[in-house]
Amino acid sequence: MHDGPNGAGLSRKHILDQVEASLDRLGTDYIDLYQIHRWDDDTPIEETLAALDHLVETGRVRYIGASTMSAYQFTKALYTSDIEDYSRFTCMQPEYSAVARHEEANLLPVCEGEDVGVIPWSPLSGGFLTGKYERDADAPAGSRGEVSEHVEQKFTDANWAVLDEIRAIADDHDATAAQVSLAWLLAQDVVTAPIIGPKSSEQLQENLGALDVDLTSEEVERIAAPKTPQYPAE
Ligand SMILES: NC(=O)c1ccc[n+]([C@@H]2O[C@H](COP(=O)([O-])OP(=O)(O)OC[C@H]3O[C@@H](n4cnc5c(N)ncnc54)[C@H](OP(=O)(O)O)[C@@H]3O)[C@@H](O)[C@H]2O)c1
Structure with a gap:
């Protein structure tokens, strides 16, 4: 949120300062789940984990989690906690959806093997998997696709093929494409629960x-069939 070397990253100083600022903003005494965002090449993971362990020991935080990094980095973090007897990451926040399956070839086997919870981000691929976009039409008014180039990046042949399967299966279940897409994630043993990002109560x-x-x-296999997971993502 701030410039300068102490205003970013996963140093002890930045984490401890920012937790206090978060507690102030939230108006609460502790945080149930505190997650680091990505990997910080400039800070040794031992320093980050020591700071997070301190937060758990002092009651500021109940559990810690991590987000989107390489399998090696996450494994190193978990084993460092084991060696140093620090609190361990209890959950991972990876990108994961029926059209973003690269973590099947990276983080998900680590999570499965290390008994780490998985809470995927962008489970509807930013709205692509709701079926609101068409191959040859402009993005609907007010949609994320109107303002974010990330949505159009999903418009690949393989992703449209996944969506075709999802739409057909949704018809069979009298459900929507969004519901089938989320059900596909929930059907994966490794997934705890997706972080959904609805824009309205509807x-x-x-x-x-x-x-x-x-x-x-x-049906789960039909949705997966058009893509082969590769890491890094294509
Ligand atoms: N750790 C990370 O690096 C990282 C990265 C990205 C996101 N995240 C987290 O993940 C959360 C979810 O990500 P996300 O917002 O991309 O999730 P998402 O569920 O894939 O996409 C949400 C978008 O999909 C559309 N949508 C959702 N439900 C819909 C429905 N029933 N009908 C029609 N459209 C629907 C809405 O777009 P419209 O605007 O078109 O209505 C909404 O803004 C975020 O809040 C963020 O905290 C984490």
Whole structure:
């Protein structure tokens, strides 16, 4: 949030300062889950973990988590905690959806093997998997695709093929594409729960309907079939 070497990254100083600032803004005494964002090449992971462990020991934070890094980096962090007897990351926040499956070839096997919870970000790929976009049409008015180039980057042949399967399966279940897309994630054993990003209470209600959609293993495979996970992402 600030410039300068002490205003960014995962140093002890920045983490301890920013937790106090967050507690002030939230008006609370502690944070249930405190997650680091990505990897900081300029700070040894031992320093970051010692600072996070201090937060847990002093009651500022209950659990710690991490987000989006290489399998090597995350494994190193977990084993450093084990060696130093620091609090361990209990969850990982990776990008994961039916069209963003690169973490199947990177972080997800680590999470499975190390019993770490998985809370995927952009589970609807920023809205692409709701089916609101069409191959040959402008983005709908007011949609993220109107303002963010990230959405159009999803418009690949393989991703449209995944969406075609999702739309067909949604028709069979009398559900929406968003619900089937979220149900696909929930059907993955490694996933704890996705971090959904609805923009309205209507979208929230629709997305919660995913809990009532039970996909067969054959449907789960049909959605996955058009893509082969590769890391880094294509
Ligand atoms: N750790 C990281 O590096 C990282 C990176 C990115 C995000 N995140 C976290 O992940 C959270 C979720 O990411 P995200 O917002 O990209 O999630 P997402 O669920 O993939 O996309 C949310 C967007 O999809 C559309 N949408 C959602 N439900 C809909 C529905 N039922 N019908 C129609 N459109 C619907 C909305 O777009 P419209 O605006 O078009 O309505 C909404 O803004 C974020 O809040 C953020 O905290 C973390």
